[in-house]
Amino acid sequence: xxxxxxxxxxxxxxxxxxxxxxxxxxxxxxxxxxxxxxxxxxxxxxxxxxxxxxxxxxxxxxxxxxxxxxxxxxxxxxxxxxxxxxxxxxxxxxxxxxxxxxxxxxxxxxxxxxxxxxxxxxxxxxxxxxxxxxxxxxxxxxxxxxxxxxxxxxxxxxxxxxxxxxxxxxxxxxxxxxxxxxxxxxxxxxxxxxxxxxxxxxxxxxxxxxxxxxxxxxxxxxxxxxxxxxxxxxxxxxxxxxxxxxxxxxxxxxxxxxxxxxxxxxxxxxxxxxxxxxxxxxxxxxxxxxxxxxxxxxxxxxxxxxxxxxxxxxxxxxxxxxxxxxx
Amino acid sequence: xxxxxxxxxxxxxxxxxxxxxxxxxxxxxxxxxxxxxxxxxxxxxxxxxxxxxxxxxxxxxxxxxxxxxxxxxxxxxxxxxxxxxxxxxxxxxxxxxxxxxxxxxxxxxxxxxxxxxxxxxxxxxxxxxxxxxxxxxxxxxxxxxxxxxxxxxxxxxxxxxxxxxxxxxxxxxxxxxxxxxxxxxxxxxxxxxxxxxxxxxxxxxxxxxxxxxxxxxxxxxxxxxxxxxxxxxxxxxxxxxxxxxxxxxxxxxxxxxxxxxxxxxxxxxxxxxxxxxxx
Amino acid sequence: xxxxxxxxxxxxxxxxxxxxxxxxxxxxxxxxxxxxxxxxxxxxxxxxxxxxxxxxxxxxxxxxxxxxxxxxxxxxxxxxxxxxxxxxxxxxxxxxxxxxxxxxxxxxxxxxxxxxxxxxxxxxxxxxxxxxxxxxxxxxxxxxxxxxxxxxxxxxxxxxxxxxxxxxxxxxxxxxxxxxxxxxxxxxxxxxxxxxxxxxxxxxxxxxxxxxxxxxxxxxxxxxxxxxxxxxxxxxxxxxxxxxxxxxxxxxxxxxxxxxxxxxxxxxxxxxxxxxxxxxxxxxx
Numbered sequence: 001x002x003x004x005x006x007x008x009x010x011x012x013x014x015x016x017x018x019x020x021x022x023x024x025x026x027x028x029x030x031x032x033x034x035x036x037x038x039x040x041x042x043x044x045x046x047x048x049x050x051x052x053x054x055x056x057x058x059x060x061x062x063x064x065x066x067x068x069x070x071x072x073x074x075x076x077x078x079x080x081x082x083x084x085x086x087x088x089x090x091x092x093x094x095x096x097x098x099x100x101x102x103x104x105x106x107x108x109x110x111x112x113x114x115x116x117x118x119x120x121x122x123x124x125x126x127x128x129x130x131x132x133x134x135x136x137x138x139x140x141x142x143x144x145x146x147x148x149x150x151x152x153x154x155x156x157x158x159x160x161x162x163x164x165x166x167x168x169x170x171x172x173x174x175x176x177x178x179x180x181x182x183x184x185x186x187x188x189x190x191x192x193x194x195x196x197x198x199x200x201x202x203x204x205x206x207x208x209x210x211x212x213x214x215x216x217x218x219x220x221x222x223x224x225x226x227x228x229x230x231x232x233x234x235x236x237x238x239x240x241x242x243x244x245x246x247x248x249x250x251x252x253x254x255x256x257x258x259x260x261x262x263x264x265x266x267x268x269x270x271x272x273x274x275x276x277x278x279x280x281x282x283x284x285x286x287x288x289x290x291x292x293x294x295x296x297x298x299x300x301x302x303x304x305x306x307x308x309x310x311x312x313x314x315x316x317x318x319x320x321x322x323x324x325x326x327x
Numbered sequence: 328x329x330x331x332x333x334x335x336x337x338x339x340x341x342x343x344x345x346x347x348x349x350x351x352x353x354x355x356x357x358x359x360x361x362x363x364x365x366x367x368x369x370x371x372x373x374x375x376x377x378x379x380x381x382x383x384x385x386x387x388x389x390x391x392x393x394x395x396x397x398x399x400x401x402x403x404x405x406x407x408x409x410x411x412x413x414x415x416x417x418x419x420x421x422x423x424x425x426x427x428x429x430x431x432x433x434x435x436x437x438x439x440x441x442x443x444x445x446x447x448x449x450x451x452x453x454x455x456x457x458x459x460x461x462x463x464x465x466x467x468x469x470x471x472x473x474x475x476x477x478x479x480x481x482x483x484x485x486x487x488x489x490x491x492x493x494x495x496x497x498x499x500x501x502x503x504x505x506x507x508x509x510x511x512x513x514x515x516x517x518x519x520x521x522x523x524x525x526x527x528x529x530x531x532x533x534x535x536x537x538x539x540x541x542x543x544x545x546x547x548x549x550x551x552x553x554x555x556x557x558x559x560x561x562x563x564x565x566x567x568x569x570x571x572x573x574x575x576x577x578x579x580x581x582x583x584x585x586x587x588x589x590x591x592x593x594x595x596x597x598x599x600x601x602x603x604x605x606x
Numbered sequence: 607x608x609x610x611x612x613x614x615x616x617x618x619x620x621x622x623x624x625x626x627x628x629x630x631x632x633x634x635x636x637x638x639x640x641x642x643x644x645x646x647x648x649x650x651x652x653x654x655x656x657x658x659x660x661x662x663x664x665x666x667x668x669x670x671x672x673x674x675x676x677x678x679x680x681x682x683x684x685x686x687x688x689x690x691x692x693x694x695x696x697x698x699x700x701x702x703x704x705x706x707x708x709x710x711x712x713x714x715x716x717x718x719x720x721x722x723x724x725x726x727x728x729x730x731x732x733x734x735x736x737x738x739x740x741x742x743x744x745x746x747x748x749x750x751x752x753x754x755x756x757x758x759x760x761x762x763x764x765x766x767x768x769x770x771x772x773x774x775x776x777x778x779x780x781x782x783x784x785x786x787x788x789x790x791x792x793x794x795x796x797x798x799x800x801x802x803x804x805x806x807x808x809x810x811x812x813x814x815x816x817x818x819x820x821x822x823x824x825x826x827x828x829x830x831x832x833x834x835x836x837x838x839x840x841x842x843x844x845x846x847x848x849x850x851x852x853x854x855x856x857x858x859x860x861x862x863x864x865x866x867x868x869x870x871x872x873x874x875x876x877x878x879x880x881x882x883x884x885x886x887x888x889x890x891x
Binding site: 056066219220223226307 | 666780806
């Protein structure tokens with residue numbers, strides 16, 4: 001953990017963010033009038049400071065709900081990679097861990113997703129510690145320290161009416177140094193993270209298919225898919241092509257494994273036609289498949305799917321149940 | 328492979344062959360040439376994503392000889408929006424193509440063995456790259472006896488019919504054609520592949536079976552082959568799934584932790600047995 | 607205290623129905639949700655009826671679970687849930703004798719801060735219009751009558767509000783999934799031919815979806831608030847649907863889900879129907 005740090009007042013922090021806004025688009029927690037969300041802000045007074053967790057993860061800063069990825073014309077197909085320099089402010093440790101996982105999944109496999117990679121490259125990520133767990137959070141069971149993450153450039157911790165700012169990367173240090181010289185320095189003493197007993201699955205793939213009663217687990221699920229939209233690690237997508245004037249465009253939109261059409265073949269055959277199969281896919285993908293392929297469990301315990309579920313379902317309870325069943 | 332796996336290349340349709348000759352005329356083979364004289368290097372078993380701009384994209388297996396890739400051929404059955412749009416294209420029109428994606432048939436591993444190809448309907452298309460690869464003069468001696476059992480619903484449903492006479496001229500090649508039901512003037516066999524395969528004679532010790540066709544055919548034939556004593560790791564097939572990206576990211580084509588677009592589409596029956604029943 | 611007493615009565619009724627074999631499963635609520643939310647619960651064994659819990663956090667409309675469930679089903683139903691069930695019956699989605707309704711009086715649900723849940727603050731139906739078993743809540747009899755909040759604003763105001771609301775929408779379709787009335791196998795927005803869903807998640811797409819859905823719910827919305835409750839982005843387009851509902855009430859004197867014998871307004875044609883607007887703007891009384 002970084003030892004070098006400074007302390008900023010809220011006013012100084014706002015000044016720093018305002019300075020960053022001059023040449024970067026800043027995404028920060030802001031209110032839509034109904035909910036707290038990571039929004040592009042062009043005035044620091046629109047930023048909502050505090051411990052409330054935005055209902056949706058900040059993944060769309062890097063992987064937007066909808067983006068144009070190909071333009072078809074007589075000259076051929078062209079792609080414009082995003083060049084906008086951005087700042088993500090106020091991402092919590094759970095989201096930072098999740099973004100790092102997305103980076104691994106989307107850019108470190110056999111193929112590299114150039115859109116995600118470019119956005120990640122162009123971003124200055126400023127993390128923010130959570131003061132406390134919210135209802136539904138289980139980060140401590142998912143090896144996520146709510147007080148610190150190094151998967152960012154700068155990390156902030158609210159301390160009374162001040163903010164401790166930890167330098168995590170050179171990029172962060174540079175960005176900060178360029179804007180505010182001569183501030184109160186302090187030596188950060190790393191705090192010990194005591195994770196709770198880890199919630200993970202070591203299940204054999206086949207056992208998940210044959211020994212678990214997914215029908216019963218999912219009887220109250222409405223297949224609404226909101227869990228996948230608010231999740232910081234869900235990253236399934238679809239392409240949608242449209243014709244406008246004499247050009248054609250391809251958009252990439254979020255898709256959801258909770259939707260029956262997701263896996264529907266042109267022939268009418270559907271490998272995951274039932275909601276029990278679709279829900280199994282979501283849990284198994286996070287807790288088993290990604291672990292098999294990348295060595296990590298792609299759930300950071302942010303609790304968003306639990307808080308959002310209209311039927312009150314909880315992936316934590318489900319995983320705990322599976323562990324018990326397969327023991 | 329270009330750096331952006333989602334960016335298609337422009338290609339020109341240089342030839343269109345009507346395959347099926349029934350009233351539907353629903354399978355055509357498209358010969359494509361990439362723009363600027365570029366060539367797409369691929370191996371038997373791999374696939375591409377074809378785009379009809381403004382309509383959408385869908386995955387298709389290569390259907391032509393990988394060693395003669397001045398043009399590449401792809402057989403397309405009209406089933407949905409994308410294939411409808413492609414079927415309305417003509418020679419000289421543009422089409423967009425991404426790939427190649429996926430794994431390949433084990434061309435090296437098959438050397439020295441006899442091969443039994445069993446194809447149903449359009450299932451012959453993804454096997455054709457392997458067949459033509461083996462039949463190349465420089466390769467033919469590396470492989471043993473080649474038997475083919477090619478099935479179609481009716482005589483008008485065969486694809487690559489023009490190839491059969493050429494293939495039959497090649498040494499140690501045996502081709503059996505079969506249709507579902509008796510029709511007048513049909514001199515070849517009648518019956519489903521899983522019933523006919525029991526009549527075929529092959530050396531269980533040194534034969535690989537390579538299957539492609541409707542899922543029901545694959546299941547029935549592989550069951551028969553296993554009953555006849557063929558080991559599961561020598562029964563190879565190729566799967567299809569709904570796919571968007573082709574690179575393992577969009578989340579649609581996985582069977583357990585394996586992605587048909589990256590870890591497949593070619594799997595042995597032994598591999599499939601170890602995978603969950605999700606396809 | 608009242609909820610505890612009601613819970614006791616509900617458990618007894620559920621136990622009896624399961625024991626008698628009158629139903630295979632009872633849809634009810636139990637505790638254990640976040641913020642003391644009472645979550646949906648499928649009761650299959652008489653002894654499990656002891657886990658049923660009734661209170662002021664039984665938000666979810668349970669009716670959608672009945673749709674497509676091929677079983678003899680009992681349902682613990684608030685008035686809005688009952689209206690949805692009745693609507694299923696009049697729309698030929700389920701048969702009356704396949705469902706046993708444990709109707710329960712409802713004075714409204716509250717969230718973790720004690721605020722009324724979507725739909726509850728303007729609720730006009732506190733007693734189940736149809737039931738097989740009835741659980742009374744004395745308090746439901748003495749609630750003040752509420753006039754429907756619709757038809758008060760101008761078209762321009764409505765449009766402005768609509769645009770503000772859908773700005774927040776991320777088009778995740780959770781509202782549709784939570785809605786009892788959205789049971790189409792393929793939603794119009796997902797139809798390919800013609801393609802209703804443009805690629806870009808823009809205002810036009812959102813208007814198409816929300817207006818399309820509102821129209822499809824004409825005379826069918828039971829005002830349960832499930833759509834708004836499911837929306838994590840805080841979008842409220844229910845007021846638009848309420849305008850449509852008022853239109854249907856004014857034109858045809860029909861309220862959805864109040865009478866299992868009455869065919870839905872838009873499934874019937876009568877010579878004296880007030881088809882204003884539709885026939886060129888003149889309203890014939």
